[in-house]
Amino acid sequence: PYGGDKGKKVAENSGVKKRGGPRCFKCGEMGHKSYECQRKVDKCFNCGRLGHKYDVCQVKVTCFNCGEVGHKSPACTKPKKVVGKVFALSGDNADQDDSLIR
Numbered sequence: 001p002y003g004g005d006k007g008k009k010v011a012e013n014s015g016v017k018k019r020g021g022p023r024c025f026k027c028g029e030m031g032h033k034s035y036e037c038q039r040k041v042d043k044c045f046n047c048g049r050l051g052h053k054y055d056v057c058q059v060k061v062t063c064f065n066c067g068e069v070g071h072k073s074p075a076c077t078k079p080k081k082v083v084g085k086v087f088a089l090s091g092d093n094a095d096q097d098d099s100l101i102r
Contacts, residue, residue: 026034028042047059065073
């Protein structure tokens with residue numbers, strides 16, 4: 001009833017990066033596979049630089065959890081650091097909460 005473009009397909013490669021879909025093993029971007037990649041050089045998934053791949057990367061990784069060199073945080077065997085959170089309550093909310101540390 002509204003006319004429009006119902007039933008028409010949108011061009012698959014309109015130049016807009018897709019947020020979903022497969023991740024390219026060549027450039028690391030989402031929305032296409034490595035054999036469809038337009039990049040001419042490889043991107044390293046370790047350091048993020050162009051021109052080489054992860055398996056030959058010379059950059060040493062540092063764990064964000066423990067700070068040691070040689071592994072990433074998902075592979076860390078040390079206990080995960082807990083990050084504290086701060087909340088702001090109005091006066092009315094603070095008076096109603098008995099567990100509040102003052």
